Amino acid sequence: MLSNKSMTVLILVLLASSLSAWSITDTYMGNRYGSMDARSFAMGSAGLYNDARAFGISENPANLTLMKRFAALQMNTVITRAEDVRMIPLYNSFDSYIDDAVYASNINAYTNFAGAGFGAMRFDNLGVGLGVYHRPFASFEGNYREEIRNNRNTDNDGYPEKIAQNDIEQTGNLNKTGFVFSAAYALGDYMDFNLGFDLGLMNADVSQETTIKWSQWALDQVAEGVVLPEYERLAEWELSGTQMKIGTSMRIGPRFGLAATYTPKTALDITGTDMKRRDAYRNTPMDSTLVVLDGDWDMPSELKIGFAYFPRNIMRTQFNMDFEIVNYQDVMDAFDPAYNFYAGVEHHITHRMPLRLGFQAVNSFFYDTEAGMNSEGDPITLIKVSKVLTPMITAGSAVQLVKNITLDLGFGYAWRDYQALDLFGDAYYNDKIYTGSNSYVLWPNSYINLQNRGWDNPDKVKENYITLNAGLSIGW
Numbered sequence: 327m328l329s330n331k332s333m334t335v336l337i338l339v340l341l342a343s344s345l346s347a348w349s350i351t352d353t354y355m356g357n358r359y360g361s362m363d364a365r366s367f368a369m370g371s372a373g374l375y376n377d378a379r380a381f382g383i384s385e386n387p388a389n390l391t392l393m394k395r396f397a398a399l400q401m402n403t404v405i406t407r408a409e410d411v412r413m414i415p416l417y418n419s420f421d422s423y424i425d426d427a428v429y430a431s432n433i434n435a436y437t438n439f440a441g442a443g444f445g446a447m448r449f450d451n452l453g454v455g456l457g458v459y460h461r462p463f464a465s466f467e468g469n470y471r472e473e474i475r476n477n478r479n480t481d482n483d484g485y486p487e488k489i490a491q492n493d494i495e496q497t498g499n500l501n502k503t504g505f506v507f508s509a510a511y512a513l514g515d516y517m518d519f520n521l522g523f524d525l526g527l528m529n530a531d532v533s534q535e536t537t538i539k540w541s542q543w544a545l546d547q548v549a550e551g552v553v554l555p556e557y558e559r560l561a562e563w564e565l566s567g568t569q570m571k572i573g574t575s576m577r578i579g580p581r582f583g584l585a586a587t588y589t590p591k592t593a594l595d596i597t598g599t600d601m602k603r604r605d606a607y608r609n610t611p612m613d614s615t616l617v618v619l620d621g622d623w624d625m626p627s628e629l630k631i632g633f634a635y636f637p638r639n640i641m642r643t644q645f646n647m648d649f650e651i652v653n654y655q656d657v658m659d660a661f662d663p664a665y666n667f668y669a670g671v672e673h674h675i676t677h678r679m680p681l682r683l684g685f686q687a688v689n690s691f692f693y694d695t696e697a698g699m700n701s702e703g704d705p706i707t708l709i710k711v712s713k714v715l716t717p718m719i720t721a722g723s724a725v726q727l728v729k730n731i732t733l734d735l736g737f738g739y740a741w742r743d744y745q746a747l748d749l750f751g752d753a754y755y756n757d758k759i760y761t762g763s764n765s766y767v768l769w770p771n772s773y774i775n776l777q778n779r780g781w782d783n784p785d786k787v788k789e790n791y792i793t794l795n796a797g798l799s800i801g802w
Contacts, residue, residue, distance in 0.1 A: 350410065350494055350749060356464035360686070360718075360738070361385060362402050362440045364797035368722025368736035369670020370684025372646035374632030375575055375585040379734070379799050380442045383457045383506045386573040386587050387522025390444050390455040391510035395801050399443040402797040404462075409433045410470065413786040414748075426786050430472040438462045438499060444506065453510035453520075463502040466532045470494040474755055477771045488541045489768050492750045498532030500565060516580045524571040528594060533562040538754065547767050554760055555605035563598020563619050583634035591656045592625040607760045626656040632668075642674040654691055660711045664689040670720065682736070684720040689713055694747055696780070710781065716742045722795075730802060736795040743788040751778030 363381035366373030376382030380400035382389035413426035444457030508522035538557040573587035606612040632648035654661035670684030722736035
C-alpha cells in the first residue's frame with residue numbers, strides 16, 4: 327500500500343501527466359524538444375560537441391569557448407504537425423479479433439520560437455565567455471476531439487447519429503532562460519579543454535480543459551425533465567524553478583572532439599488548481615471536486631556524452647554521435663532509466679552547400695493507475711508503466727545569405743505506436759443510467775453492453791510528427 331508521502335507524489339505526477347505534449351496520452355515530462363539549433367536538429371539533434379552555431383551553448387555550456395568566435399547570435403522557429411490516430415479492436419460474434427477500426431483522428435500544428443547569443447574572448451592560451459539563451463524545453467500543448475455516435479447502421483449513406491462530443495484542449499510550454507559561463511585552456515592548435523556552467527530559470531503556465539457535451543439530437547430524444555449530465559474538468563497551474571548543468575568539451579587533434587554534460591535532478595515548484603464538475607441527474611447530486619496543487623514537480627537527472635569526427639577529405643564532412651542516460655527513477659520508483667541515441671552527418675556537396683542527415687531514438691514512459699487489492703484484501707493503487715520508443719529521421723541544409731549570416735533548415739519525421747486506455751469510458755453514454763429506463767433511448771441496438779474498457783481490451787494509438795526547424799545565425 328502506498329504511504330501518505332508516496333500518494334501525495336503520485337497525485338501530483340498524475341495531475342501533471344494529464345498534460346502531455348502534442349499527444350494526449352499520459353506522460354509525466356511532456357514532449358521534450360530536440361535541439362533548437364536547426365543545424366544540429368537536421369543531424370538527429372546530435373550536437374553535444376558543437377563549434378558552429380550559437381545555440382550549441384544550450385546543449386553544452388562548454389561549447390561557448392569551443393567556437394573560437396568573438397560573438398554570435400541565433401534565432402530559431404520550430405513548427406510541429408502532430409497526428410494522433412486512435413483505434414478500437416473489433417471482434418466478431420465468436421469473440422475472434424478481426425481488425426482495428428479508427429474512431430478518432432486529430433491533426434494539429436504548433437509553433438514556438440527561441441534565441442541565443444554569446445560573447446567570448448581569447449588571451450593566448452586562455453579563453454572566457456558569457457552567453458544567454460531562451461528556448462522551449464518541453465511542450466504541454468495538445469488538442470483532441472472525439473465524436474460519440476450511436477450504433478445505427480449506415481443505410482442510404484447516412485451517418486449514425488451524433489450523441490456527444492468530447493474535447494481536450496491543452497496549452498502551455500515549459501520554457502528555459504539560461505545563463506552560460508565557459509572557460510577554455512588551449513594546449514595546442516588542435517588541442518584544448520573547455521569547461522562550462524549553465525544556470526537556467528524555468529517556468530511554465532499550463533492548463534487543460536476536458537469537456538463532455540451532449541448533442542442537441544441526444545437532448546431531443548430523452549423525455550422532458552430528463553437530464554443528460556455534462557462533464558467538465560479544468561486544471562491550471564504554474565511551474566517555476568532553476569536547473570543547473572555542467573559541461574565539458576575537448577578538441578583532440580584535427581580529427582576528433584569529445585563532450586559530456588551532467589544535469590542533476592531538478593525540483594520545480596508547482597502551484598495551481600484542478601477542478602472537476604459533473605451535472606446532477608435523477609437521484610444523483612452534482613459531483614464537484616477541487617484539488618489545490620502545491621508541491622514539487624521533479625525532473626530526472628541526465629548524463630550525456632558525445633563525440634565528433636572530422637575525416638580527412640575535401641568535402642568538409644563531420645560526423646556527430648551522442649548517447650544519453652535519463653534517470654527517470656528519480657521521479658518515480660516505477661520508472662527505469664531511459665537510454666537515448668542521437669547521430670548525424672554533415673557533408674558539403676557543391677558550392678559549399680551542406681547536406682545533413684540524422685537519426686535519433688528517444689524513450690519515454692506512459693503509465694496509468696487502477697484500483698486493486700493486496701493479499702490481505704486492502705485497497706491499493708496499481709501503476710501500469712510502459713516504455714515507448716519514438717524514432718526520428720532528420721535531414722536539412724543551409725544557405726549563406728550574406729557574409730556572416732546563414733539560414734539553416736532542418737526537417738524531422740517521428741512516429742510511434744502503443745496501447746492506451748480509452749480517454750473517455752463508454753459507460754458514460756449509457757442513457758439508462760440517466761433515464762431510469764430498462765431500454766436504451768439513444769442506441770438502436772438494445773443488446774449492447776456499454777462499459778469501460780480496461781487493459782484487457784485497450785486502444786491502439788498511432789502518432790506521427792513532422793517538424794520544421796529554421797534558424798538564422800549571425801557570427802563575428
